[in-house]
Amino acid sequence: DTAVSQTPKYLVTQMGNDKSIKCEQNLGHDTMYWYKQDSKKFLKIMFSYNNKELIINETVPNRFSPKSPDKAHLNLHINSLELGDSAVYFCASSQGAGGQETQYFGPGTRLLVL
Amino acid sequence: AQSVAQPEDQVNVAEGNPLTVKCTYSVSGNPYLFWYVQYPNRGLQFLLKYITGDNLVKGSYGFEAEFNKSQTSFHLKKPSALVSDSALYFCAVRGLGGGADGLTFGKGTHLIIQP
Numbered sequence: 001d002t003a004v005s006q007t008p009k010y011l012v013t014q015m016g017n018d019k020s021i022k023c024e025q026n027l028g029h030d031t032m033y034w035y036k037q038d039s040k041k042f043l044k045i046m047f048s049y050n051n052k053e054l055i056i057n058e059t060v061p062n063r064f065s066p067k068s069p070d071k072a073h074l075n076l077h078i079n080s081l082e083l084g085d086s087a088v089y090f091c092a093s094s095q096g097a098g099g100q101e102t103q104y105f106g107p108g109t110r111l112l113v114l
Numbered sequence: 115a116q117s118v119a120q121p122e123d124q125v126n127v128a129e130g131n132p133l134t135v136k137c138t139y140s141v142s143g144n145p146y147l148f149w150y151v152q153y154p155n156r157g158l159q160f161l162l163k164y165i166t167g168d169n170l171v172k173g174s175y176g177f178e179a180e181f182n183k184s185q186t187s188f189h190l191k192k193p194s195a196l197v198s199d200s201a202l203y204f205c206a207v208r209g210l211g212g213g214a215d216g217l218t219f220g221k222g223t224h225l226i227i228q229p
Contacts, residue, residue, distance in 0.1 A: 004157075033216055041152075041202060045216030057216075090157060099146045099208040100165045103217060105158040 003027050004106035006091050012112045013081055021076045021109045023091030029104075031097045032074035034066060037088040037108070046089075049074050050097040081113045116141040118207050120220035127195045128228050135190040135223045137205030147188040148206040148217065149179055158204065164188060175199070195227045 004025045013019055025032065031050040037043045047066045048055045054066060063079045074093075078085060088108045094101040117140045127133045139145055146165055150158040162173025169181045179190045188205060202224055206217040 035216070041222050043158075043204065043217075043219040043222075045218075048216050092158075100163075102148070102160055102163060104160065105150075107157040 004091055004093055004104050006089075006106040006109050008109060009107065010110050010112075012114065014114055015081055015083060017081050018077070018079045019081060019111070020078070021089055021091075021111075023074050023076070023106060024072055025091075025093040025104070025106075026072065027093055027095070027104060029093040029095045030071055031094045031101070032068070033092040033094075033103060034074065034076050035090040035092060035105075037090060039087070043090070046076075047074075048097065078111075083113050086111055086113045116145075116207050116218045118205050118218055118220035120203075120205055120223045122223050123221075124224040124226060126226045126228060129197055130194050133192050133195045133199070133225065133227070135203050135205075135225060137188045137190065137220060138186050139188060139205070139207045140186065141207050146208045147179075147181060148208070149173065149177070149188075149190050150204045150206060150219075152202045152204065152222075154201075161190070161203075197227045197229055200225055200227045 007022045033048045034046040035043050045057050046060045065077045068074045088110050090108050091106040092103040094103045119138045148163045149161040152158050161177050162171050164171050164181045172178045177192050181188050202222045204222050205220040208217050
C-alpha cells in the first residue's frame with residue numbers, strides 16, 4: 001500500500017489557470033508538508049501543517065494555498081499559474097512536528113506551465 | 115538559519131568499492147540530520163537519520179553515516195557499492211524547532227556506480 005500518494009502524477013496547463021494537487025497519507029501521521037523541487041533538483045519547503053496550524057514559508061507566493069480537509073489530506077491549490085511554477089511538487093508527512101521525526105515523501109507531481 | 119552543503123555534484127565509484135558522499139551542515143544547537151535517496155522520476159526515500167547517541171548510524175540498503183560534531187559533517191558511506199545504488203542523494207538538516215522550518219536540503223549528489 002502506498003504510504004503517501006499524490007494525484008495527478010503529471011499536470012500540464014496554461015499560464016493563468018488555477019489547478020490543484022491532492023495528497024493523501026495512510027500512515028496515521030498528524031503533520032504534512034509541501035516541498036517544491038526546481039529544475040536543478042533543489043528542494044525547498046513550502047508549507048507545513050500540524051493540528052490545523054499552518055506554517056508558511058515566507059518566500060511562497062500567496063497564489064499557493066494548502067487546504068486540509070482532514071488529518072490524512074493536504075491539498076495544494078495554485079491560482080493564476082506562472083511559467084516559474086513549473087517544478088515537481090512533493091507532499092510529505094511525519095508523526096509529529098518535532099525536528100527528529102522522519103518525513104515520508106510522496107512520488108511527486110510534475111507540473112508544467114505553458 | 116540552517117544550511118547544508120554537499121560539495122560534490124557527482125561521485126563516481128566502481129562497483130564493489132567503498133563509497134562516500136559528503137555532507138556538512140550549519141545549524142544553531144544540536145542538529146537532526148537525514149539522508150534521502152531519489153531515483154529517476156521517483157519520490158525521496160528515507161535512508162537514515164542521526165538524532166542523538168552513537169555517531170555511526172546504520173540505515174537502509176547497507177548505508178551508514180557518521181556524525182562528526184567537530185567537523186559539522188554527516189558523510190554517507192557504504193562498504194561495497196552496487197550498480198543499483200546509482201541515484202541522487204540528498205543530505206538534510208532540521209533544527210530543534212522542527213515544525214515550520216521543514217527539512218533544509220543540500221543540492222544533492224549524483225552517485226554513479228560503474229560496473
